[in-house]
Amino acid sequence: MALLGRALARSVSHLHARTTHLHARGLSRSVPRWQEAAKISKFLPNPKRVAIVGCPFSGGQPRPGVDQGPIHLIEAGLPRQLEELGWEVHFDGHHQFEDISASIASDPPIGKLKNPRTVSKVCEAVAKVVGKHAREGVLPLTLGGDHSLGMGTVSGTLEQYPDACVVWVDAHADINTVETTGSGNIHGMPVAFLLGLGSKIEEYAWIKPALKANRLVYIGLRDVDAGEKAILREHNIKAFSMHEVDKYGIGKVVEMALDHVNPARQLPIHLSFDVDSLDPTVAPSTGTPVRGGLTFREGHYICEAIYETGCLVALDIVEVNPSLEDAASVKQTVAIGCSLARSALGETLL
């Protein structure tokens, strides 16, 4: 009872702060934003809580700097921005992995896979953290870092929500197996591990292949390796490439994507958003840019539409690399990382 009272008091003071703030700017709204945010989730209790899991990790790919992505996103003010949307925000520093450089120094390839033990250890730790937040009814927002982290985040989500579906927004399918990978970069492989595809390696035995092919959908693909295309076909995995975005428009594509994985809009959704899904003119500072990508609005629309379902239970924003391109590009990419997260957590245009 005391707890409820406190929560209520907090909500009321929040409401007061928000409406006062809006009044001061002459932007009075009939329904304060926090109430819209608080009202909608089908899976999270009120007050809605988000835990930011900063993952300064780059071992799933070769370009240094992507480990600084989460640091920049936090410094750009993301926690505060989410608070202003009415979320209770938990962030107690970036995830501390045990010495990554030492680990990588003594981590020779397994077959083609680079830094295999380090990536595995990091992702296993991330799975535990994400799983714990999910279990406690908190939405984990993982900031990468490279997309190998997705095998940790999705594993964590599926532990708490076994019937969750995954919307993977990316220029790439990240579904190479031990057999098909050309680069050996594990950020091109997390989906294969989650589905249990390819031959098994002992170091990854902790991953339960908990994701079903029919619970996965892609949006934004345009750079898919031949081996990956074969896997998508063989397993009948639904994918909306940029061709479909051009043909149907993003509104229809998101609707079709959700109709496939979540027809009644009653299943939890994990959104894993690789910023390289966006066109390089929109998000230039990323390690594997591919031209012909999503526009600024298309990217944000995906996030907004998923928020509107009330089904979002976990979110990843990955592959922001502040060491690439000039200062203005870095600023632009970091700002977009933040605004995508806000859109997925309830920011509206009106």
Ligand SMILES: NC(=[NH2+])NCCC[C@H](N)C(=O)O
């Ligand atoms: N998360 C990413 N940016 N992945 C890029 C993967 C590129 C390529 N398909 C590979 O396997 O190496």
Ligand SMILES: [Mn+2]
């Ligand atoms: Mn990716």
Ligand SMILES: [Mn+2]
């Ligand atoms: Mn990608």
